[in-house]
Amino acid sequence: MICKRIFFFLLSSLALADSFPDSERVLKYVLTGQEIIFVPPIFGQPQVMRWTRGDGRGVAFLDELGELEFPEYKNRITLDSNTAELTIKTATHEDGGNYDLKLKMNNKDLRFKYRVEVIEKVTKPNITCVMSGEHQATLVCSTDSKHPHLLEWDSHGNKQPGPNLTINLAGEFDDRVYRCDVSNPLTKQTATFAASKCFMDKPSDGEHDINLSKRAKQIVINIIATIIIIITAFPIAFFVMRKKCQAQNEDMDSPGSCDKLQKVELSVEMKRTISDLPCQRTFTFI
Incomplete structure (x- = not known):
């Protein structure tokens, strides 16, 4: 019986093999270790629901005979039979990618497409000062975060993207403070740097x-x-x-x-x- 259901699932998956532009997919960001939750925008209870990965691998399947479990997601997913909501526990980077949902509801076929990006929390940035002249320096903002992130400087209300910020120094008692923000779609960390530290620390002072x-x-x-x-x-x-x-x-x-x-x-x-x-x-x- 189970083999027949798997065979039926594979046949239906082939029917979904046509490609869809990524622009039509709903993008979701999830932190590693957290849950991936899909909430299809439907009203009513579907009779058949089929969740698959973009390459056709099975994630969850439910019909009038009950739910079909796939080894890759055993004890990691929860499928709501009333709403077709899917929850994947303890997300890893391998869980990132495309997901497709095909529903049969009121004798109609519905399709929904998602893309998941599993990312990590950004780390607190580190700021160093590189002297380029007696009264000029470049502040360099860096982070240990491996996944895509955004670095941005805040110079007294003026925003500047990128890791480097060139500043003019007013001497050893320059009390101006500059801020660097590192962020991704879900997390953000900030560090500040006083201009006077360029004269005190001098971690890198040029040739x-x-x-x-x-x-x-x-x-x-x-x-x-x-x-x-x-x-x-x-x-x-x-x-x-x-x-x-x-x-x-x-x-x-x-x-x-x-x-x-x-x-x-x-x-x-x-x-x-x-x-x-x-x-x-x-x-x-x-």
Whole structure:
């Protein structure tokens, strides 16, 4: 009996194989995980109802013998025998596509066509600032949403579609705020960005600031290298002077001769320095 009903369903489906322009279909958007609900605009109770996918696969079938269940939608659909309303539970992306309904009511054949788009909620957008000059920047709005969505900027009441917005900056204390909206037909998320953050965060500042950053890094490296050289050279110089002093002490056979020799050398060096000055006569050494 069931095989006969399936055979009858397939024959009737072939009769519906003629194509219909998509413009005649009723478009429905559904979020993943939610229900797909079809409500045909009919008045009265149909005697036969046949729901199919656009490619002819069976979804639901009901006649005077009762409802015929299809494995693909087992435990997922509810068919109202009085109104032909169809509910598909827990929508997935695979449920998207064309659906056709053929009714027999009052000895008349009626057809209704639908198209379903299963989409996801959009995610909150992220805004970054790209400096293009000292007082100009481009705000870039992005989102992780994979399915079709709309990005739009709100600049103090002025709407601009697209992910990029070029702004003029009034300095580090610019308190103007810009808003980016990301949306699809069922959901919407918003993020705001203060112009002053372009100077604080600078997540991406263009070629000029990249070159500036490279120069700053080189300066830091040079400073660190100089400090390392000084720290390394000081103990070496001290060690050399100490050895020299010890050698001189051994030659002079006097424990304090090294200190005396250093004082003598320093005095001689100071005299030589002072003698080179034009005002050498005004200096007296004690």
